[in-house]
Amino acid sequence: MIERSKSTDNQMTTEEKIMNAASLVFMKKGMDGARMQEIADEAGINKALLHYYFRNKEKLFEAVFKRAFDKLMPPLLEVFNSDIPILEKIPRFLNLHVTFLRENPNAPQFILFEIQRNPQMIMEFFAPLIHSGVIDQFKEGVQKSIEKGEIRPIDPIHLLVNIISMSVFPMVARNLIMEFAPFSPTEFDQFMEERKTSVSQFIIKSL
Amino acid sequence: MIERSKSTDNQMTTEEKIMNAASLVFMKKGMDGARMQEIADEAGINKALLHYYFRNKEKLFEAVFKRAFDKLMPPLLEVFNSDIPILEKIPRFLNLHVTFLRENPNAPQFILFEIQRNPQMIMEFFAPLIHSGVIDQFKEGVQKSIEKGEIRPIDPIHLLVNIISMSVFPMVARNLIMEFAPFSPTEFDQFMEERKTSVSQFIIKSL
DNA sequence: TCTATATTTGACCAAAAGGTTAAACTAAAT
DNA sequence: ATTTAGTTTAACCTTTTGGTCAAATATAGA
Numbered sequence A, B: 001m002i003e004r005s006k007s008t009d010n011q012m013t014t015e016e017k018i019m020n021a022a023s024l025v026f027m028k029k030g031m032d033g034a035r036m037q038e039i040a041d042e043a044g045i046n047k048a049l050l051h052y053y054f055r056n057k058e059k060l061f062e063a064v065f066k067r068a069f070d071k072l073m074p075p076l077l078e079v080f081n082s083d084i085p086i087l088e089k090i091p092r093f094l095n096l097h098v099t100f101l102r103e104n105p106n107a108p109q110f111i112l113f114e115i116q117r118n119p120q121m122i123m124e125f126f127a128p129l130i131h132s133g134v135i136d137q138f139k140e141g142v143q144k145s146i147e148k149g150e151i152r153p154i155d156p157i158h159l160l161v162n163i164i165s166m167s168v169f170p171m172v173a174r175n176l177i178m179e180f181a182p183f184s185p186t187e188f189d190q191f192m193e194e195r196k197t198s199v200s201q202f203i204i205k206s207l
Numbered sequence C: 001t002c003t004a005t006a007t008t009t010g011a012c013c014a015a016a017a018g019g020t021t022a023a024a025c026t027a028a029a030t
Numbered sequence D: 001a002t003t004t005a006g007t008t009t010a011a012c013c014t015t016t017t018g019g020t021c022a023a024a025t026a027t028a029g030a
Helices: A014-033 A036-043 A047-053 A057-081 A086-103 A107-117 A120-130 A134-147 A156-172 A174-180 A185-205 B014-033 B036-043 B047-053 B057-081 B086-103 B107-117 B120-131 B134-147 B156-172 B174-180 B185-205
Strands: none
Touching (some): A014 A047, A014 A107, A014 B107, A036 A047, A057 A107, A057 A120, A107 A156, A107 B107, A107 B174, A120 A134, A134 A156, A156 B156, A174 B107, A174 B120, A185 B156, B014 B036, B014 B057, B057 B120, B086 B134, B086 B156, B107 B120, B107 B156, B120 B134, B134 B156, B174 B185
């Protein structure tokens, strides 16, 4: 009998196996669409074990969400919090972010959908980030660059939204783009790689 | 007793009431999260009536999806299919699209999520669009503009993805942006209105 | 080896949710 | 007024699904 390709590697602890399987299933199907049985199958264990390690679906989901969130945010902050000038921040951000997205293709869609499903969760996870002053720092950085004449006058929020949009959205619309372009998975991957420089140029040119 | 705010207007036919209620609930909760009972309540009718008009949840969902899709696509195509030069297409597209998005705030997220949930549906809905040659037409238009020296050399697909990203993504990340900016619903609305010109300028400047 | 603790399982359970049905109600046609 | 076709409902059924439990198995310490 042929082995199914599961998230089962014998060296992993059961808890890790569960987390990986849950991550896979939740990211693909969302909280509502995910089935505990499917997660158990994917982890190669019994369903009751899920409840042994994580009390219930909600708790398991939160653990998965938190892990995805904690993997996403640090590199993002690292760039925005640094003191390098805005024109250098942009290519650096795109590099880090596109790399992350390639390794976690379903993360953005997952986070965005769950935010809409349960907006209260935004508070819990994003509140500390919001109050850390990253945004204000970014705004100030842009303002200074404008005063120095390095870039044209532009609303910092619009600029920020533009940057995030162009790096995140293509991953969210991945399947759609692949159909329209049309791209094979490999070609799409290359497309995203190109965007590191392509989008950097695009933004810098417009400033 | 105070009347609840339902999708119930006495002049609507039952079928319309159901479609509107289903649209509301499906858009907010997605296929998996939506409950037939909730749709029935929202429409102010009995649950069995849903099955009388639409055989089952799947069929009802398809009807809702189709309606959303048919409302989204025509204006989009109208602009891209027209023969006006690319530099005029951009502001026109943004105008139409942002206006549509404001009236259907949950449509993009809804469509994107469901495409991921059931990729097969892409084919059914988007196939005719893809084979209509819109994309090739857009590519040619950009190429011509490049040759005429109207815009700098740029990969048309990257350009197209940039345009779509900057207009669609802010609506998908609506809740997030409102928290971060921070914006009230009214302010966010104004923000999107600003983007009609802001993004147009941003793109044109970069070309 | 024997005991105690942690892990894992198969069998169940109760609630939720989609779907069905037969009967009641309405409104138009004869 | 009666019939007929379309509409609406309350009650019910079945399947799915998250969750539980007692028993079995492995693991480590005395």
